[in-house]
Structure formats: C-alpha cells, structure tokens
Amino acid sequence: MTLVLDGITRVFGPVRALDNVSLTVGPGECRALYGGNGSGKSTLAKIASGTLAPDTGRVLVDDRPLGRADPARARSLGVGMTFQELSLIPLLTAGENVVLTDMPGRAGLLRDTARADQMAQAALAPVGLAGRRDLPVSILQTGEKYLIELAKALQSRPRWLIIDELTATMHASEVDVFAGLLADHLAQGGGALFVSHRLPELRRFCDTISVLRNGKLVFDGALAGVGDDELVKWAGGGHRDAPALMAPARDGEVRVKAKAIRPLPNAQPLDLGFRAGEITGIGGLPDQGQKQVLRLLAGLRAPSPGESVSLDGEALPLGSAAAMAAKGISFVSGDRDEMVFAPRSIRENMLAPFAAMRGLKMPSDAEITAALERLATRHAGISRPIGGLSGGNQQKILVARCLLLNPRLILAEDCTKGIDVAARNDVHHLLRELAHVQGTTVIVTSSDDQELAELCDRVLVLDGGRIIAELARAEGRLDAQAIVSAYMKQERAA
Numbered sequence: 001m002t003l004v005l006d007g008i009t010r011v012f013g014p015v016r017a018l019d020n021v022s023l024t025v026g027p028g029e030c031r032a033l034y035g036g037n038g039s040g041k042s043t044l045a046k047i048a049s050g051t052l053a054p055d056t057g058r059v060l061v062d063d064r065p066l067g068r069a070d071p072a073r074a075r076s077l078g079v080g081m082t083f084q085e086l087s088l089i090p091l092l093t094a095g096e097n098v099v100l101t102d103m104p105g106r107a108g109l110l111r112d113t114a115r116a117d118q119m120a121q122a123a124l125a126p127v128g129l130a131g132r133r134d135l136p137v138s139i140l141q142t143g144e145k146y147l148i149e150l151a152k153a154l155q156s157r158p159r160w161l162i163i164d165e166l167t168a169t170m171h172a173s174e175v176d177v178f179a180g181l182l183a184d185h186l187a188q189g190g191g192a193l194f195v196s197h198r199l200p201e202l203r204r205f206c207d208t209i210s211v212l213r214n215g216k217l218v219f220d221g222a223l224a225g226v227g228d229d230e231l232v233k234w235a236g237g238g239h240r241d242a243p244a245l246m247a248p249a250r251d252g253e254v255r256v257k258a259k260a261i262r263p264l265p266n267a268q269p270l271d272l273g274f275r276a277g278e279i280t281g282i283g284g285l286p287d288q289g290q291k292q293v294l295r296l297l298a299g300l301r302a303p304s305p306g307e308s309v310s311l312d313g314e315a316l317p318l319g320s321a322a323a324m325a326a327k328g329i330s331f332v333s334g335d336r337d338e339m340v341f342a343p344r345s346i347r348e349n350m351l352a353p354f355a356a357m358r359g360l361k362m363p364s365d366a367e368i369t370a371a372l373e374r375l376a377t378r379h380a381g382i383s384r385p386i387g388g389l390s391g392g393n394q395q396k397i398l399v400a401r402c403l404l405l406n407p408r409l410i411l412a413e414d415c416t417k418g419i420d421v422a423a424r425n426d427v428h429h430l431l432r433e434l435a436h437v438q439g440t441t442v443i444v445t446s447s448d449d450q451e452l453a454e455l456c457d458r459v460l461v462l463d464g465g466r467i468i469a470e471l472a473r474a475e476g477r478l479d480a481q482a483i484v485s486a487y488m489k490q491e492r493a494a
C-alpha cells in the first residue's frame with residue numbers, strides 16, 4: 001500500500017511549476033513537503049489529490065492510477081486533501097460544508113435534513129466543532145475554518161491525507177487537535193503528505209522529507225538526518241537570471257508615511273515609510289499581513305483605530321478606494337476576476353477609474369493606444385472586449401492604465417501571477433521606469449520570492465504582522481535566498 005507520485009511535471013504557461021518530481025508515501029508515514037514560496041508544493045499536493053492533472057508522470061494510489069484530474073475518483077481511491085486556500089463555501093454552514101459532497105437525499109425530498117445534521121455532527125465532532133455546525137463558515141475564525149477543512153477531508157476516511165499549510169494560522173491548541181487526529185490516522189496505517197514551512201512542526205509530525213526548489217526535487221530522505229540550516233539552504237536560492245536593473249533614484253524623499261498600522265489584528269502597531277522613486281516589496285510566508293498593508297493603502301480595507309497614512313504630507317482618506325484613487329493612488333491586482341470587466345471593451349476598462357473620479361481629464365484614444373504600446377500590448381483594437389485577450393495582455397492593460405492615471409503611488413498585488421515571462425518582464429520594466437525615471441513610489445507583494453528579489457529595490461519581510469527583515473539591494477543584501485532565509489529562520493526560532 002503506497003501513494004506514489006512518479007515523474008510529475010506540470011507547466012503553467014512559461015512557469016515550470018514541477019519538473020520530474022517523484023516521491024512515495026507509505027503506511028504510517030508522514031512525509032514533509034518543504035520549500036519556499038512558489039516552489040511547487042501546492043501544485044504537487046493538488047496533483048496527488050486529483051485536483052490538477054500532471055502534464056507528464058503519474059499518480060498511483062495503492063497501485064491504481066489516478067488518470068485524469070478527477071477529485072471524486074481520487075476520493076474513492078482513498079485520498080483526502082485540505083487546501084491552503086480552503087475549499088469551504090463561506091455562505092454555507094460548517095455542517096453543510098462537510099456533508100455537501102455526500103449530501104443524503106430521500107425519495108421525493110431535496111435532502112434529508114435530519115440525516116444531514118447527524119452526519120455533520122459526526123464529522124465535526126473529531127475537530128471539536130460539532131457545536132458550531134449551524135454557523136456560516138464566513139463568520140468563523142481562521143483556525144476554525146482550517147479545522148473544518150480538515151474535518152471535510154477526513155469525512156471520507158482517506159488512507160492518504162494531503163495537508164497543505166493547514167496549521168499556518170492555527171492557535172497552538174488547534175494544532176494539538178490536528179496532531180491528535182494525525183496520530184490516529186497514522187496509527188491506523190494511513191499515510192500523509194504534510195506541506196508546511198514551519199520546521200518545528202515538520203520535526204514534530206514528520207519522519208521523512210522531500211524538499212522542492214523552483215519545481216525540482218532537491219532532497220528526499222529521513223528528516224532526522226538533516227539540520228535546519230541545510231533545509232533552509234536547500235529551499236532557498238533560485239536559478240532564474242535577474243534582468244538588468246536601472247539604478248533607483250537615490251535618497252528619494254519619504255513620500256508615504258504609514259503610522260501605527262496593524263497588518264494583522266493582534267499585531268503591534270507599525271510605522272512604515274516609502275520613498276519616491278523606490279520599489280518596495282513586502283514579503284514573507286503567505287498571510288503574514290502583506291495583503292493587509294497593501295489593501296489599507298489602496299483604500300480597500302477599513303482602517304483600524306489609530307491607523308493613519310499620509311502622502312506627500314497630506315492625510316489620506318483611508319477606507320475608500322475611490323477617494324484614494326482620486327489622491328493619485330493606483331492599485332493593480334493579479335486577481336483578474338476582481339480587476340477586469342471581461343465583456344467591456346479595452347477602452348472602457350482603461351477609462352473605468354476616470355469615470356468614477358471628478359476633475360480628471362479623460363484620456364483620448366490616441367493616449368490610450370500610446371500607453372498600450374509602451375507595454376507592447378497585443379490587441380485588435382481598443383473597442384474590442386478585453387475578455388478576448390490572453391491573461392498576460394489583460395494584465396498589461398491594467399498596468400498601462402496606471403500610465404494614464406500618472407499616480408504618485410502604485411500598489412501592485414501579485415500583479416504578474418500566471419502571466420508569461422515576456423509579459424512579466426514588460427510589466428517589471430514599466431514599474432521600474434515609473435519608479436526610477438518618473439519618481440513614482442511603488443509597493444508590491446508577490447507569491448513568488450524570485451519576483452520580489454528581481455523587481456524590488458528593498459524588501460520588507462513580515463512575520464505575524466511584524467517586520468523581521470529589511471533587505472536592500474543597495475546594501476547587496478537582496479536575493480531570493482535572503483528572503484527565504486529570513487522567514488524560514490523565523491519559523492525555526494518560533
């Protein structure tokens with residue numbers, strides 16, 4: 001009885017997320033899957049659970065091949081997975097979420113409520129949340145959501161459990177609940193693949209470890225035999241070549257001053273300054289407050305008491321995206337569902353922020369076209385729907401829009417996610433030009449440490465809403481290895 005991943009390769013456009021990766025999990029084994037942001041861990045976990053298909057290679061569950069991406073088949077073969085991004089439907093209750101897959105029906109009735117409630121109770125009891133089964137998931141705390149995610153995965157009694165960053169936001173007591181369930185699972189002859197950045201947790205739960213770096217397996221063996229320093233070194237460090245850099249404007253004035261901001265609800269208040277002409281990256285493990293900093297500055301998050309931000313000495317109207325945009329702040333996210341109005345034309349998408357703002361001169365078609373040309377955006381006319389373009393070209397249009405708005409501050413949230421290398425380089429080039437030539441302040445977050453290392457002049461590494469490292473290119477301290485080491489070391493010290 002084994003779970004075998006054999007020669008798995010998976011490519012997203014130009015990104016080789018996984019390159020010929022093989023590993024095996026046996027009965028009673030908990031194998032760690034370790035690596036930096038973007039190294040391919042979640043992609044491999046999804047392939048193991050039939051959520052994604054590999055381009056080449058195979059998954060064998062107790063000698064039976066998984067074949068195409070088919071989560072229901074994977075489940076019936078005995079694979080269960082908890083997702084880093086959660087697979088819960090926020091508006092359904094905790095109970096409805098866990099029984100949805102096997103929702104019992106009765107002839108003539110849509111569903112058997114009493115039976116469903118019994119099932120929900122039984123499924124949630126092991127994680128101690130049976131009493132919460134009638135509450136919508138959206139109002140539960142993050143750690144509770146992850147326990148429900150776990151209950152949902154365990155409901156089909158899988159022999160092979162895939163755990164992707166389940167514990168990252170849990171309290172210690174919640175981690176203990178997980179630990180007990182994992183121990184039972186392993187004692188009954190099940191196996192697990194445990195994805196985490198946290199070395200103390202890996203040492204607590206796992207016997208064996210597979211380390212990924214840029215999609216390649218760089219180590220596979222017993223965890224007891226390797227030290228933390230070695231693991232951090234293997235996980236860090238990239239191979240992609242950094243493109244030529246333009247020199248940043250030196251000693252630009254501190255243009256954006258954020259005072260007493262709280263990246264996470266319980267974090268200590270923090271003061272941050274961002275200079276004109278500088279690209280600052282905010283990095284760290286996922287969900288350490290990066291998004292909250294950026295979204296506060298974008299007006300997309302309501303300020304907590306005491307938080308204030310000034311731009312060129314003027315206090316900003318936090319909590320209103322439109323008011324912040326009117327002050328010269330542009331936000332670009334890599335989540336195109338949020339940013340792009342697919343059936344509307346390229347022109348309408350370019351002009352949308354202008355329509356919402358009084359006192360701005362509407363750009364002409366010639367100006368729109370010129371902005372698109374600066375980014376080498378391929379399109380068949382600006383009156384065509386933006387939805388017909390490739391993701392990379394849509395993303396370039398969102399960035400080109402910043403050119404028209406001529407902002408003082410650009411906030412880019414994972415803005416090259418899933419686009420091809422050429423488009424990504426074009427976007428980077430433009431952001432550098434805006435910062436280093438025009439003196440715009442640029443702040444970025446990324447799910448890819450390589451991107452932060454390539455693009456930024458300075459990277460702040462957050463952990464639990466605190467700054468644990470500041471890495472400046474001018475001091476020769478900025479590369480992907482340094483970013484990964486900063487947050488991994490923190491985990492080790494925890």
Ligand SMILES: Nc1ncnc2c1ncn2[C@@H]1O[C@H](COP(=O)(O)OP(=O)(O)O)[C@@H](O)[C@H]1O
Pocket residue numbers: 012015016017035036037038039040041042043044417418419447448
């Ligand atoms: N659906 C997707 N579309 C495009 N690129 C993706 C997608 N999923 C993952 N990637 C890319 O594949 C690489 C590996 O991602 P992932 O497996 O999520 O890494 P990890 O879990 O180790 O942080 C990253 O460069 C990421 O941007």
Ligand SMILES: [Mg+2]
Pocket residue numbers: 041042043084165
């Ligand atoms: Mg992941």
